[in-house]
Amino acid sequence: MSVAARALIALMLVAPQAVAQDARLSARLDKPTLVAVNAIVDSARLAKLPTAPLVDKALEGAAKGSDGQNIVVAVRQLSMQMGSAKRVLGTSATPDEIKAAATALAAGVSERDLARLRSASGKRPMTMPLAVLTDLIVRDVPIATATGLVVQLARSGVKDPELALFQRNVRADIDRGADPSVAATTRARGLVLRSSGSGNKPSE
């Protein structure tokens, strides 16, 4: 097959997606912002990073009435965080894991702790542990404590539904007035005991 034919087929496969992306963004962003955001998205694509989160970030900014400069800064920041996340998690990381890891980095988790969590999770998906970790930090559990707990839960083989329940229980405890760090530590200890013990399903 000639080079021209291959290029033609590649163009036909790639062009519609690029058009779709431009259409969604161009409907909401002004021209200078659109150009800047598209440049960041193109760079991310070249770096083999997921581009949908970047587009979503820009659309979110537009929906919230943010100015163009703010949107560009937010999209660029997310792109950099996803780049860091991918470096730490490796090429086998899924787009969801990269996105969740970028959010965790934004919350203050260090790349070293991200690598610890990766190691503790083994081959299990990290998306839920990362979402729970970020939530704990947002709810004022100190970063070191939150990271240590989630790493410990991952190492104990706690499954995603149990992690989701753990998050809900900690949130409920904090809403009732518990100290965030104590609530998280206590609930995590109980979960680890249940996981390593009889294997009973957790309950509220």
Added chain:
Amino acid sequence: MRDETEQDIERIARELRVPVAVGRALDARVMRAVRRLPRHARFGLWSRLITPRTVTVTPLVWGMLAAAVAMFAVLGAMHAGADLNRAAKPIARAFFPGPKNAASTSQRVQFVLVAPDAKKVAVVGDFNGWDASHAAYQAQHRGGGVWSVTAPVPLGHHRYSFVVDDSLWVADPTAPRVIDYDYGMPNSAIVVQEQK
């Protein structure tokens, strides 16, 4: 002596001038012999497929090819326009949809917010392009200040928020939060997984 030689030559020439009688079966015998010969490699089908050849393309054909590409792009843009209110969806998938059983790519999720004073509540997020007017994500008032909507959400990690009365952004109080201070308004996170 010379006369004898000339006579011999004359006799030989006379013999050569006599027409040769060819049998009717000769053609058939020759063709049978030709067919028995091995076929030349260049006439094989595979050879025809892999042998480079020069193709002349007229400007008209190039124009038609370019028009086909342009039409494809325009159709893609039209599809994108129709899908603006939906979650991010590659146009390639719109043209070549996957299996009809969509259960493996999304799950129905119930969003609930207690907002007694609200007149309108919508859910916006990564799954609907952050579009507060998206019809499928408008919450209904169930009474007692409880608003809820059950809508399909693609598998994966998503950020989302409630929009109350088109102006107030409220994170889901029951869901994990994300630090999303870029735009100064809170978001929640949801991880949608395949039901086992």
